[in-house]
Amino acid sequence: MHKELLVLGLLLSGPMSGYDLHRIVVAHGELYADLKKANVYYLLERLASEGALHVVAEAGARGPRRERLVYALTSKGCERFGDLLRRVVRTYEVAHTGIEVGMVFLSYLSPTEAVALLEERRQTVMARRKLVDRESHHLHEQLAQDHLLSLMDAELAWIERSLRRLREQEKTAIAPDHPNRCPGS
Amino acid sequence: MHKELLVLGLLLSGPMSGYDLHRIVVAHGELYADLKKANVYYLLERLASEGALHVVAEAGARGPRRERLVYALTSKGCERFGDLLRRVVRTYEVAHTGIEVGMVFLSYLSPTEAVALLEERRQTVMARRKLVDRESHHLHEQLAQDHLLSLMDAELAWIERSLRRLREQEKTAIAPDHPNRCPGS
DNA sequence: CCTCCAAAAGTCAGTCTTGACTTTTCGATG
């Protein structure tokens, strides 16, 4: 749903082809939703068939492969943009990345291994945080960047806390909660 | 991918039918991944066809609709569980919920409306936080719950910060960054 | 004893999403 918003929003600043859209998305790196190329084309076609976009058949563009389709917003599409924007800002859904599931089953690993894995995770988060931090942005992208950084900081803090708990558990070496073996076939 | 982990992990504590799995998932509320019923059946079938599960055809179960399929982990499935668990804990992906996209286009709304929408969002997050907080959990679910709460707190803090910025902008009433109108069709 | 509802247990058709492949052409290089 936010992918649709992204497409519409980018088209607000002028007609574009699917390829252009995709290039903008990847250029913005971490900030924008993970919108793959094929998905862009799918969304464009759907939105066009719904009447939110219309084709401006730019027959002879510069460069190779000249039969590219250029899309432009219709007034219906612009209304849709407004609706989606309001909906996205207003609503909140917990992000289910899977780490929660991982934590629930963490006791199937030895505390020592759990600690090692979480330390790897911390490295990963820190690296990615640096990436996002480095990206300099326009004014209206400040809030978005700030959001990402906040979440990453929260993740890091949580990892630290969890590591501390696990290390204590490691020292007091209680018998493992679950036996660490697979059932036979 | 973490949905698969969830299914395998739950089956570690004994054979179950798709319906049982789904019931457990919804019983745990916010903690577990958003795993819809039809998706459970899909995953079971796929995992079985990959040899990670096998059917224990419980022909005559209690209750209505007795021809239910009960699935059990194979040793291959248990290995897969271990792999997935390690992978999920180790890796981190930024959660693209769409608010970032919303923020990028926030200047298409008046600061006043933006503030109102963010305040609604704050309400939503607070309500959901209370839900998660209320749920009492077993020891091995503590870390998962803590993770969710951390993210929600970070979200709340970010909302406060953003509101402050927007209110300032509202007072100093600069001419809007973007004209707030849709292009004609 | 009848009936009507909620829960059990799925199924299905359609929508989203993606990795991998294709075709064309510009420009660099030997």
Place this chain on the structure above:
DNA sequence: CATCGAAAAGTCAAGACTGACTTTTGGAGG
């Protein structure tokens, strides 16, 4: 001048996911 690689601009089939629908039946209420 031939060719070879990289970038442009997509396409496609397959996989993941979902909302809405179905069928069966045990038991509550009359």
